[in-house]
Amino acid sequence: MGLNIPTHGNARLEEVITRIDASERISTLWAASNVTAIDRMHINDHGPVHIKIVTNIAIKLLRLLVAGGVEASVVRDHKLANEDAEVIVCVAAALHDIGHVIHRHRHEELSLILAPALIEDLLEGMYSVREATILEGEILHAIHAHRRDIQPLTIEAGAVKVADALDMESGRARIPFKAGSASIHAVSALAIKKVEIMSGEAKPVRIHVHMLNSAGIFQLDTLLREKLSHSGLSPYVEVVGEVVGPEKKIIERYEIE
Template sequence: MIVLAAALLHDIGNQVHRRMHPLFSAVLATPILTRLLPKVYEHPEIAAEIRGFILHAIYSHEADTPCLTTEASIVCIADGCDMFKGRGRLPFDLGNVNIHTVSALSIRDVKVERGERRPVRIRVEMDNSAGIFQVQELLRRKVDSGVLRDKVEIVAVAMPPGAATDQRIVSRLIYEEGVFKPF
């Protein structure tokens, strides 16, 4: 219940603003959880405790806030795995060309598997080496921010393995009106 509810509500605060959205998400989720959890948990004390764990998982899903529980760590890591190619397509097509959009477009697939050195492996397949930014600066930080850091290995693979070149995402850019644009 904790992971499910936190996963569903962790980004609800984006309706207020991207900046500080974990805080806004926790605030907006509180009345929803207060209304729904008593329908699942008969004892008010248990519902209140579960609500606290859910709110912690929501609030700590960004890498700059430590995840203190296994459930919060799962939500944070799962959020970090949400870096597929499609997430960067619209901003890129609208002219927002930067390392964030280019690296997001570089991610072919993310797979959660049984690990070889640790119990869990997150395998990130990249069409372009720029995807390493997503792995190093986003996913790694989310894994490191929680209690599961010693249980997860991250493997990033440029596809196809062994190829000498990457798929090109950007050929030419022009800087005008304060932004880089493909042309």
């Protein structure tokens, strides 16, 4: 399954996407991550569909931020280009969850064990030694910082962190919940219908969450608020949640046994 990210003329991003799509090792890591998440732990997907969604959202967030006057950290700190910031975000998003093949617990740190060799392969021949070394560090930082309690130090890492939380349409919430459960995690996840990401009015980015039921507020207040407040992007992002149409009944009955 290809990432299908619009490259907007970014030749390096296009080449990296081609290499990711062609990598049997990466696709195997994604599939094996889902074995851990879905088959063994019976929680929601952390495999190829999640990765495709997160990479696209992260790139879109970065582009909206840059268009809104926010300078990418690799541009500010290392004098590289916005195109390189997009490569950082793409690769970090593609590899952020591969640690699940080892275990879900502390998977962010486990991803850091597996990622360096993959990053080296993906960047080979595209950058000077200095540039490749900088990009590898920035990518690893973004992978590490997608953990809830880690504060990203770059705009690029913040984009990956927020994008991870925004994979919440149609029951795809990032708060893990047991399949078939009637917990508030599961019910609130099913309440999210659509997530729109666009240019904001007061801030560079506007996130508009369409909900079928007001239980969806739990997803926004519990996960998205926390991720956004620990992303470094909160000054640049506005979030609106709205129930669309009459409230949809999600569960008929709840019992404590």
